[in-house]
Amino acid sequence: MKPILKFLPFVVIAALSVSCAQEEGVDAMKTKLADLKDQANSLNAEIKTLEAEISKQDPDFAKANKKSILITTAAARKGEFTHFVEVTGSVLSKKNVNISAETAGRILEVPVVEGMRVSKGQVLARIDAESIERNIEEMQSQLDLATTIYQKQAKLWDQKIGTEIQYLEAKTRKEGLEKSLAAMKTQLDKALVKAPFNGTVESVDVRIGELVQPGMPMFQFVGESDLFIQADVSESFVGVLSKGDSVEVEFPSINKSIKTRVSAVGGIINPNNRTFKVEVFLPNLVEVKPNMISILKINDYQSKESVIVPAHLILADNKGDYVFVVENGTAQKKYVTRGLTFEDETEIKEGLNGTETIVDKGFREVGDNFSVTVSQL
Incomplete structure (x- = not known):
C-alpha cells in the first residue's frame, strides 16, 4: 500500500496539468476563430467593394x-378611381316619442313589455276610470230626460202651445248634455293608452297600481317607419359633403347593403369631438330596425x-x-x-x-x- 500512496500525488498533479492544457487549448481555439471571422468579414466587405467598382466600369x-x-x-x-369616406352611423326614427298619461288615475293593466312590437291602436296600458264611467251613466240619464222633454216641447211648439223660450231652453239643455257626454266619453277613451303608430316599445316607465297624472311619461315608443341614419363626420370634410351626395350603406348585422343619398348636413361643429351631423335617407326595409349599426361610404372624390x-x-x-x-x-x-x-x-x-x-x-x-x-x- 505504501508505494501506491507514494505515487498518488504525482498522478493528481499530472491530471491537473492535462486539464489546464486543455482549457488553454480551448481559449486559444476561440481566439483563433474570432480572428478568422474578423478576416472573413473584412474580405467580404472588400469583395463587395471591388465588385461594385468593377460593375460600374464593366457592364x-x-x-x-x-x-x-x-x-x-x-x-x-x-x-376610374372613386374615393369614399367611411363612417359609422346608427339607424334612428323620426317617430321616436314619449307617450304620457292624458288623464289621472291608477294603472290597472300594462299588457306590453320592453322590446315588444305593437300595431297602431294597440292598448299599451289601462288607467282606472271608474269615476268617469259613473259620471257617463249619470250624464246619459240626464240626457235621456232632456231629450224626452225637448221632444215633447218641440211638439207643443209645433202646435203653437207654450212659449218659444221654453222650447229653446229644452233644446239648449239637450244639446249641452250631448256635448258634455261626448267630452266624458273622450276622457274615458284616454284611460286606454294606445300605440299612435306601428312600432316598438323601447321602455316601460310605469307599473300596475301606480298613480299617474296628466303629462306623466309612461312609455318610450319608436316607430318602424320614417327611418333615417345619423352619423358624425369629421370637420375636415366640411364643404366636401352636401345634400344629395351618393351614399352606400352597409348593415353588418344582416349582411345587406343599399345605395341612397345624403338628406341633411348639419351646420354646427360639436366642440367635444370636432364632428358635424349627417343624415342619410333610408327607404323602408323590413330587415332594418331602429338603433341598428350601419357603415356609411360617402363618395367625396371621383x-x-x-x-x-x-x-x-x-x-x-x-x-x-x-x-x-x-x-x-x-x-x-x-x-x-x-x-x-x-x-x-x-x-x-x-x-x-x-x-x-x-x-x-x-x-x-x-x-x-x-x-x-x-x-x-
Missing part, C-alpha cells in the same frame, strides 16, 4: 455577377382617368414615395406622387402612365437595377 461583369431575384408582378392600370396601383406596393425613402417596375429584366425604382387611397388602391398623380409592370411579391427584396426573374406561376 458585362455586372450582369454576369448579379444574382437574379424571383418575383411576381402586378400591372398598373388606368381607369376621377374618370387615373393611374391606379396597389397601395401596399408603394414604398418610401428620404426622397419620397416609389415603386419598383420591371424593365428589361431589372427592377427600376420609380418615384411617384400619390393621391388618395381606398381599399388598397392608390391613385398616382405623377410618375407612372398606367402601362408599367410593377414588382409584386418580392418587392421588399429587390433594389434599384437588381436583376429579376418573373415567376410563371
Whole structure:
C-alpha cells in the first residue's frame, strides 16, 4: 500500500496539468476563430467593394455577377378611381316619442313589455276610470230626460202651445248634455293608452297600481317607419359633403347593403369631438330596425382617368414615395406622387402612365437595377 500512496500525488498533479492544457487549448481555439471571422468579414466587405467598382466600369461583369431575384408582378392600370369616406352611423326614427298619461288615475293593466312590437291602436296600458264611467251613466240619464222633454216641447211648439223660450231652453239643455257626454266619453277613451303608430316599445316607465297624472311619461315608443341614419363626420370634410351626395350603406348585422343619398348636413361643429351631423335617407326595409349599426361610404372624390396601383406596393425613402417596375429584366425604382387611397388602391398623380409592370411579391427584396426573374406561376 505504501508505494501506491507514494505515487498518488504525482498522478493528481499530472491530471491537473492535462486539464489546464486543455482549457488553454480551448481559449486559444476561440481566439483563433474570432480572428478568422474578423478576416472573413473584412474580405467580404472588400469583395463587395471591388465588385461594385468593377460593375460600374464593366457592364458585362455586372450582369454576369448579379444574382437574379424571383418575383411576381402586378400591372398598373388606368381607369376610374372613386374615393369614399367611411363612417359609422346608427339607424334612428323620426317617430321616436314619449307617450304620457292624458288623464289621472291608477294603472290597472300594462299588457306590453320592453322590446315588444305593437300595431297602431294597440292598448299599451289601462288607467282606472271608474269615476268617469259613473259620471257617463249619470250624464246619459240626464240626457235621456232632456231629450224626452225637448221632444215633447218641440211638439207643443209645433202646435203653437207654450212659449218659444221654453222650447229653446229644452233644446239648449239637450244639446249641452250631448256635448258634455261626448267630452266624458273622450276622457274615458284616454284611460286606454294606445300605440299612435306601428312600432316598438323601447321602455316601460310605469307599473300596475301606480298613480299617474296628466303629462306623466309612461312609455318610450319608436316607430318602424320614417327611418333615417345619423352619423358624425369629421370637420375636415366640411364643404366636401352636401345634400344629395351618393351614399352606400352597409348593415353588418344582416349582411345587406343599399345605395341612397345624403338628406341633411348639419351646420354646427360639436366642440367635444370636432364632428358635424349627417343624415342619410333610408327607404323602408323590413330587415332594418331602429338603433341598428350601419357603415356609411360617402363618395367625396371621383376621377374618370387615373393611374391606379396597389397601395401596399408603394414604398418610401428620404426622397419620397416609389415603386419598383420591371424593365428589361431589372427592377427600376420609380418615384411617384400619390393621391388618395381606398381599399388598397392608390391613385398616382405623377410618375407612372398606367402601362408599367410593377414588382409584386418580392418587392421588399429587390433594389434599384437588381436583376429579376418573373415567376410563371
